[in-house]
Amino acid sequence: MSTTRTEAQALRHPEKQKNPDRPSGRKPEWIRVKAPTSKGYQETRDLARGLKLHTVCEEAACPNIGECWQKKHASFMIMGDTCTRACAFCNVKTGMPGALDPFEPENLAMAVADMQLKHVVITSVDRDDLPDGGATHFARVIEAIRFKAPQTTIEILTPDFRDKPGAVEIVVKARPDVFNHNLETVPRLYPTIRPGARFYQSLRILDRVKQLDPTIFTKSGLMVGLGEQRHELGQVMDDLRVADVDFLTIGQYLQPTLKHAPVDRFVTPDEFRDYASMARGKGFLLVASTPLTRSSYHADRDFEELRAAREKKLATTATAAE
Ligand code: SF4
Numbered sequence: 001m002s003t004t005r006t007e008a009q010a011l012r013h014p015e016k017q018k019n020p021d022r023p024s025g026r027k028p029e030w031i032r033v034k035a036p037t038s039k040g041y042q043e044t045r046d047l048a049r050g051l052k053l054h055t056v057c058e059e060a061a062c063p064n065i066g067e068c069w070q071k072k073h074a075s076f077m078i079m080g081d082t083c084t085r086a087c088a089f090c091n092v093k094t095g096m097p098g099a100l101d102p103f104e105p106e107n108l109a110m111a112v113a114d115m116q117l118k119h120v121v122i123t124s125v126d127r128d129d130l131p132d133g134g135a136t137h138f139a140r141v142i143e144a145i146r147f148k149a150p151q152t153t154i155e156i157l158t159p160d161f162r163d164k165p166g167a168v169e170i171v172v173k174a175r176p177d178v179f180n181h182n183l184e185t186v187p188r189l190y191p192t193i194r195p196g197a198r199f200y201q202s203l204r205i206l207d208r209v210k211q212l213d214p215t216i217f218t219k220s221g222l223m224v225g226l227g228e229q230r231h232e233l234g235q236v237m238d239d240l241r242v243a244d245v246d247f248l249t250i251g252q253y254l255q256p257t258l259k260h261a262p263v264d265r266f267v268t269p270d271e272f273r274d275y276a277s278m279a280r281g282k283g284f285l286l287v288a289s290t291p292l293t294r295s296s297y298h299a300d301r302d303f304e305e306l307r308a309a310r311e312k313k314l315a316t317t318a319t320a321a322e
Helices: 005-012 039-050 065-070 104-115 135-148 167-173 187-193 199-212 230-242 269-281 299-321
Strands: 075-078 119-124 153-157 178-180 217-224 247-252 286-289
Touching: 039 065, 039 104, 075 104, 075 135, 104 135, 119 135, 119 299, 135 153, 135 167, 153 299, 167 199, 178 299, 187 199, 187 230, 199 217, 199 230, 217 230, 217 299, 230 247, 230 269, 247 269, 269 286, 286 299
Parallel strands: 075 119, 119 153, 153 178, 178 217, 217 247, 247 286
Antiparallel strands: none
């Protein structure tokens, strides 16, 4: 007997089944994307399946999957497909994860080398069950990729490691090129949208990375359309700049299932442009703000821009000091 879509969703999110259905309304035309069918998409999917790798592109039902996978750009998700948290916005399966796969670092490094990726994005589920929150596994993955694919630049998108002592230090020591940790939303909405996390704890992670190694680029992302106000976004941008975060991404929140938090409103492309200019005015090295922006969307191209922006800033500072 085959499983229906509703039954499959109930298996992924058992804790949300008590929620009433909360439809978000019809998506505006600027959100709609084509179904993924290209040869490149199928090749990326086959490679990930063949090496038993998970991608956040599939697990989060990302709307950009057709475009990204066609270009062989995927965001790999390590430490399993089951998350110990149950955020109100996230489509990743909730439950008690299994043991870590000791071969995952090498398998992932092999995929990165096979795909000849210039830049790779690695994220993970939350592993609150592990004593270091998964920090050592992140470090192993970075080291394996450095060994097998030394030309590839590495971007990680981490959980908050539940503030476990030493976790951030372990990951920073492995020297990723970009350390991303998403704040996701404004502090007022944390109790309903990200109840297992604390806003200032997340902010401290980004601050700590910069203090430990200022050469690592730091990055964070926000979803909009959840009920946040413009002035609250401005405040979060200020907080991120105090932590010296380099790169901010802003994208439209989309509801994965009827049991997840509903979309409060669809933010217009003009408003995304307004948020981008507000963020640029606050001094970020780079800002990406469009309805379909996601943390890892165009990450390879953005990394080049980040590097160029830093060089330009350093050159300007040097000239001013002469
Ligand atoms: S935007 Fe990120 S998560 Fe979405 S398909 Fe592209 S790489 Fe994957």
